[in-house]
Structures are given as structure tokens and as C-alpha cells.
Amino acid sequence: MPTSSESVSKLYGIISQHENSRLAGHPMEREITLRAIRKGLAATSPKRIADVGGGPGKLAFALADEGHKVDLIDLSPNLIQLGQAEQDKRKAAGNKPLLESIAVGNAMDKSALQDESYDAVLLLGPLYHLMEESERAQAVTHALNLAKPQDGLIFVAFISIAAHLRDIAMRNPGKILEFEGFYAKYLTDGRYEKFDSRIGTAVQSFHTRPVDIRSFFARNFSDSLDFIELRSTEGILGGGLDTTLAKSSDELVQAWASLLFDKYSTNEEHLGCADHLLAVLRRR
Secondary structure, three states, X not given: OOOOHHHHHHHHHHOHXXXXXXXXXXHHHHHXXXXXXXXXXXXXXXXXXXXXXXXXXXXXXXXXXXXXXXXXXXXXXXXXXXXXXXXXXXXXXXXXXXXOEEEEOOOOOOXXXXXXXXXXXXXXXXXXXXXXXXXXXXXXXXXXXXXXXXXXXEEEEEEEHHHHHHXXXXXXXXXXXXXHHHHHHHHHHOEEEXXXXXXXXXXEEEEEOHHHXXXXXXXXXXXXXXXXXXXXXXXXXXXXHHHHHOOOOXXXXXXXXXXXXXXXXXXXXXXXXXXXXXXXXXXX
């Protein structure tokens, strides 16, 4: 079944407050993602960044605070409202950088953003919910068109199949027997399509593996994108293990982020420890 944009938008409308605070509780996902973007940009001057599907803009504002010019779009009006509220708060205070623009937009549609003008394009959420490979390829193609020719970077995040298995092992391990047929298929194709009674709406989510991420880009973009790296955004602390650091000092958070980024986020044997996998690519 193709993706229902309406269902995805409804889902994030329901969980918008959770999504607004989620990265505060997962400091390694936040910090390793930011470090990967910094490494790719190697910025000595402000860069133009398009954050496509960036939710309430937590990473967009963090990058703006570092001096970059960031445009934010997201499918969910509720998340964009939260981003606009932060923008308005900053504008009133007058002491923090603002985003260049904030708007509702779909990663699968050609946006109002200017083609071939961005040093980096972030797709750090849309592919979590695009069920068909053709849809995922379409979203990456639109990001490719936004990136500067020859050196524009694209950062694409995926959810690991192992992440969901860890989650049910901790919350409700009996699910693999209760829904044996569902999980047999899920382990084959990574499609999670179920009604979630906890939040009262249908969920469409796509999960994958490192080898399949590389194959996806090789099949669809071998002539237009160079694959730079695949990185775990939690290092070895997937499954919520980084939440214990959420109330730690910034010094301690950064020490752990440095350790995990340098030692445990790109080695093949550690990628399975991640909840989220970040592919970094460069436009040819």
C-alpha cells in the first residue's frame, strides 16, 4: 500500500508535543547527527541548509545558532506551528538567530525552495514513513535537485529494523508470537503498518538494514550521488540507552558524543546497535 500523507500528518498531529521534546531525551541521536552534518560541511563560513521534514525544527534551530541559513519544511501543520512558535519567541527576544523560512511541505513534492542552491539538504524523517521504494526515491530526487551541483550534500536518515525489535522486547516481548505472521513478513520487507491503540491512529512506518540502505542508493542514484558514509546516530546506545545522559551536564554529553562519534558510529559491527542510521551523500 502506498503512503498516506494524510495518515502521517495525522500521526504527527497527535504526537506533536512528544516530537517537540523527543531529541532532548535522546542526546546522542541529536549530537551525533549534528556532528555528522558539521563534518560533511567542514564549514568555515555560513552555509545554506534545507531541512526537509525537519519537524518542529530542533536541528534546524541548532544549525542556525551555529551561523547557517536554514529553511525548514514539514508535512505536519502541527509541527510547523511549534517551529513557528520558537521562531516567534526568538524574534521577540531578539537574541538568537532565526530560520530563513518555515513552511508546510511534503518531501515527495517539488517544494518552493530554490533548486541547486543548498550546501546541504536534510531528509532526517521523511523516509521513516515512505512505504514504497519509488516514494523514497522520489523524496531523495527532490533533495538532490535542491543540492548544489558537484558538492551539495544530502543527509538521509532511516530507522533500523533492529530498533523496533528492541522496543517490543522491552515493552511486550510476546508480540512476536501473538503476531507471528506479521513479524515474519516485517523481517522480510521492513513494512510496519498497523493501528496503534495507544495513540488511536493507523501507523505506516518503514524500517531497514544497513545493507539495504546501500543497495537502495546503488540501484537508484549510482549516476548522481556519491555515497560517503553510513553512520549510527546513537553509536552503541540504541534502544533508549542514551536517555540516561539526558539530564547530564553538557560537558558529559559532549564527551560521550565524541567517544561514540569517533569510535562506534561508522564501524559495520556497530551499525546494528543503532535505532537510526544516517546516510551521507554528495551530489555529483
